[in-house]
């Protein structure tokens with residue numbers, strides 16, 4: 001049985017879950033506690049980041065490498081197009097999602113959590129003690145205000161511009177590359193989760209996220225596209241155990 005070591009709300013872990021589900025592979029989730037839980041991750045994979053995938057004796061880290069491995073064990077549906085032009089497009093979009101987009105959405109979420117104690121609490125892993133949740137909620141916003149300085153307004157504007165372009169794209173095409181689901185759709189949809197949490201994030205987080213993005217009407221088509229894609233993939237089978 002495949003085992004996915006993950007953090008519940010990590011977009012890179014969501015990216016791998018979407019790929020596993022799209023390929024209808026059965027897997028077991030090993031929920032990992034940030035910090036202490038990563039000691040075990042380091043022991044099995046030689047590095048501390050998640051996701052990590054274990055297939056018996058084989059261990060893979062990095063979402064891209066994990067999904068490339070999944071493609072070798074289950075060919076269909078193909079997530080990496082074979083046509084060289086489509087393959088290049090998909091590679092470039094995945095790489096953009098995993099680097100530029102990932103960094104930008106993480107910064108936006110830091111800003112949003114600094115200003116919103118309910119969001120801060122909702123993001124804590126489920127296994128954290130309730131007393132800790134209360135404490136996190138009570139941290140005064142003024143204390144965290146310095147955090148909002150990490151974001152340069154020009155970076156927020158650049159992110160918004162890219163997302164508006166994506167919204168235009170997905171208004172006219174269901175798939176970002178070619179005529180079927182690819183790694184590009186999965187990688188981008190996964191990173192969008194931090195701006196507006198999808199249904200799969202659970203009742204405490206669903207619909208929450210980063211003001212200026214989640215409530216921006218120009219981005220409606222993009223979040224609708226993301227929701228449709230997630231619902232279609234996650235409803236494909238009950239493989240999760």
Ligand SMILES: N[C@@H](CCC(=O)N[C@@H](CS)C(=O)NCC(=O)O)C(=O)O
Pocket residue numbers: 007010011012013038048049050051061062063064098
């Ligand atoms: N390039 C990696 C990035 C993975 C990554 O940044 N994971 C974050 C969670 S979203 C992590 O494990 N952070 C914990 C740490 O850096 O200690 C991938 O695609 O899997």
